[in-house]
Amino acid sequence: MSPVSPVDPSDPVGPAHQAGSASPDRVTAPVASSAPGTARPRVALSTVVLECSDAHELAAFYQRLLGWEVERQEPDWVKLRAPGRGDGSGGTGIALQSDGTYVPPVWPGVPGAQQMTAHLDFEVADLAAATEYAVASGAALATHQAADDTRVLFDPAGHPFCLWAGGSPADAGHG
Known part of the structure; x- marks a missing residue:
C-alpha cells in the first residue's frame, strides 16, 4: 500500500484527516461520492x-x-x-x-517502537467485575491507566483494548 499523497484540504473526497484539513479537536469526514454522478455502492x-x-x-x-x-x-x-x-x-x-x-504494539507509545494503530473499546456495566473477568480470561492489566472510568488491558497477543463504564455511545472512543 502506498502512502497517501497530499491533496487539497477543500477536496470533499480527499482524506479527512490530512494535515491542515481539520482542527485538532474535530475531524470531518467526506460525504461526497468518489466520482461526480456516481452513487456510493453499499459498503458495510x-x-x-x-x-x-x-x-x-x-x-x-x-x-x-x-x-x-x-x-x-x-x-x-x-x-x-x-x-x-x-x-x-x-x-x-x-x-x-x-x-x-507479528510484533505486539507498545502502549503507551514509545518513539521507535511498534505503534498501536487501533484498539478495541468494550462498554461494560461494572468496570471492576469486567476487568477481573478479562484478567481471568487471559488479559493483562496495563500499568498505565489513562482515566478513572476506563481500564486498559492487553489481550494475549499484546493488543491494547479498553473496558469503559459509560452511559451513552457519545462516551466511546476515549481510550
Missing part, C-alpha cells in the same frame, strides 16, 4: 482483523471474553461474531489472522 464494515502469532489461540481468548461464536475459520484465520449475528443481518465481527512476523 463486516469485521476488524487483528494480526497475531496464533489466530486460534487469540480467538479462544475473545470467545471467553465476549461469548462470541466462530463464524468461519481457516488454518491461519478465525472470524468471530456475536451470537445470532452470523446470518448476514449486520454487526461487526472480529477476525484474527496469524502472521509469523
Whole structure:
C-alpha cells in the first residue's frame, strides 16, 4: 500500500484527516461520492482483523471474553461474531489472522517502537467485575491507566483494548 499523497484540504473526497484539513479537536469526514454522478455502492464494515502469532489461540481468548461464536475459520484465520449475528443481518465481527512476523504494539507509545494503530473499546456495566473477568480470561492489566472510568488491558497477543463504564455511545472512543 502506498502512502497517501497530499491533496487539497477543500477536496470533499480527499482524506479527512490530512494535515491542515481539520482542527485538532474535530475531524470531518467526506460525504461526497468518489466520482461526480456516481452513487456510493453499499459498503458495510463486516469485521476488524487483528494480526497475531496464533489466530486460534487469540480467538479462544475473545470467545471467553465476549461469548462470541466462530463464524468461519481457516488454518491461519478465525472470524468471530456475536451470537445470532452470523446470518448476514449486520454487526461487526472480529477476525484474527496469524502472521509469523507479528510484533505486539507498545502502549503507551514509545518513539521507535511498534505503534498501536487501533484498539478495541468494550462498554461494560461494572468496570471492576469486567476487568477481573478479562484478567481471568487471559488479559493483562496495563500499568498505565489513562482515566478513572476506563481500564486498559492487553489481550494475549499484546493488543491494547479498553473496558469503559459509560452511559451513552457519545462516551466511546476515549481510550
